[in-house]
Amino acid sequence: MASRATLKDVARLAGVSTATVARVLHGNGYVANETRQRVEAAVADTGYRINEIAQGLRRQRTATIGHLLHGIIPNPFFAGVALGVEQEALRHGCGVLLFNTQGDVEQERLGVETLIRRRVDGILFTTATHEDNVRLALSAGIPVVQVERMTAAATPAVVIDNRIGARSAVEHLIGLGHRRIAYIGAAAPATQWRAGSGTWPDVERERLDGYRDAMSGHGLPIDDALIGLGRYYSGNGREHPNDGYVWMRRFLQRADPPQAVFATSDLLAGGALQAIYERSLRVPDDISVVGFDDTYAPYFAPPLTTVEQPMVEIGQAAAHLIFQSLNDAEAPAGERIVKLPTRLVVRASTGPPATVRAPSRRG
């Protein structure tokens, strides 16, 4: 019987009206001390727990936010963001309905529809797949916040400073004395994003710009042959070969291999490490490697120097923006963009370049 008690049951048991029970529960209005105790006893006896469904209906808010996650399993970045969102939501007494879209437009639309039917108080897109879905949510009058990407449909968003993050990584390498530094990144995502609308930043473009900034800023030449762009999620799934591996292999076959590599994700960097290992080269003795994310980085051999993304904080900030939207509904949405800094974490995969130009080779 425990959980099925209702307000009415409690009221009956305590010999008062439901209104009085509600007053005790919410601690507002006048309630005589003796009455309060009687009610509290009744609550305890019945094992009463408020029915948030009924409450939601009456109050016209569900204390729930929806989180649409791009959600590639092996990428702990999304898990980190989800955790941050949840923590911040909890702080506001809210729950989180999670939907993995797997980067599928239709799946994403379905998620939005479901969340609308559930009357969530807000929707978070951790990397929306298609702009129309963002619009759909907005058209239902639901506040939206986006992570890592901004659409033509202006919404508050949380992004990181990819350009400066990438630059700091490359400058770290330059500072160690490297001059030939390769870049392994990802090509821009597919066509769903209308090109030319120009209001959303391209994460990968920014990182490449950061690399260029650092190189030119220090008077180093940019060799296009040392820039490898792979599939957006290459190596994140098991089906695809890891493009970090593919490119690194190619780089190492050259007569003039790079002294260091900067990869735009830990997974791509992991692929690079595999290619290096295969050739029996040592990191960082023969070649230095830097990643991005700080997800897999600490677990690689050797532990990877990487650009940390504050995943949890990103999630928290995103949720925070949602609650901000809820409170003063009329704030200028498109202007609330939070840009979080990255942090270079130096570990064992970077060091000065080999002075002798004959890397030890075995394989």
Place this chain on the structure above:
Amino acid sequence: MASRATLKDVARLAGVSTATVARVLHGNGYVANETRQRVEAAVADTGYRINEIAQGLRRQRTATIGHLLHGIIPNPFFAGVALGVEQEALRHGCGVLLFNTQGDVEQERLGVETLIRRRVDGILFTTATHEDNVRLALSAGIPVVQVERMTAAATPAVVIDNRIGARSAVEHLIGLGHRRIAYIGAAAPATQWRAGSGTWPDVERERLDGYRDAMSGHGLPIDDALIGLGRYYSGNGREHPNDGYVWMRRFLQRADPPQAVFATSDLLAGGALQAIYERSLRVPDDISVVGFDDTYAPYFAPPLTTVEQPMVEIGQAAAHLIFQSLNDAEAPAGERIVKLPTRLVVRASTGPPATVRAPSRRG
């Protein structure tokens, strides 16, 4: 106005009663063709979307299940299970409310309380932290399913065959010709689980048993000095040193280092790889390594042979059990245990032992 239309609004616009609209929406009862079309037009015009909150109140089921996740961020295992749960839930038109407990008993209790207040239709524990919380959920009359662990409080559960999984890994090594095989695992979790109650299996104990099975089964001696037990989540967080690293270092300092290692998680195996790398030994030339999980395994250098856990399937099975509980409520709960098989994935980290007993060393 779009999403705020109610049944009544639609009914008014179509010039019918709400009952008729409901009939059209659910496709039951008699509705004249002409009427149906008028209603459908009104639904489209108003952008009406059913309010699942109101529906939930009336129908006394929320079409939502709660998922309490132990939730160590860097472990994609949990992300995989969560995805599986979500997929299966979606197939039943259900949403998933996610709570990360971070292995904290109090946090977990809070999660259960919240889920009860939300009147979820069922609760999944992906590795419950404290048995009392399972009981709490049950006492509220909510069906519970557990993943990876069973409590004295009998609930349906999904587990994997850890013993056979571990054995298959070790037998793979034995088959390659290894005789001195080290084991790196985790000590049993802390005291929250009442010892001696004896009805729940200890994952780590099972894996150790599997190792012993394989060794004794092939007439190989078990050297306790080659069995390293670390903290349960060692190396999963950044704060702690990776116990796989710590133990492997120790093993390699011995006069008679092992020829191969079996670690009970990819992360621990990753630590082992780091120690091996530090000593400039080669995998698998000098030493073979096997992990468990198949999460990080494909991204290590070299790609790791590992025991795959079917994460997504585990999640699906768990959700499936919940829906089973919902349908025939009176099925014998404790008896529905699903045991899923593991699968050995052979990659580049295992090979025959070095014939010459003088491993190349550089560092």
Place this chain on the structure above:
DNA sequence: AAGAAACATGTCATCGATGACACATTCGAC
């Protein structure tokens, strides 16, 4: 001692969807 202020509690319409029930009409069958 009368009226205002504070205290204490109850009544009831409401949030939006549902479905049992009642009522009305049409169609066949005998």
Place this chain on the structure above:
DNA sequence: GTCGAATGTGTCATCGATGACATGTTTCTT
């Protein structure tokens, strides 16, 4: 032509919590 079945539609109580409002006590003020 009459009656039962099939068809079509509306009414309304209900799910559980909420809070505006009404009503009834005390306790101060002056």
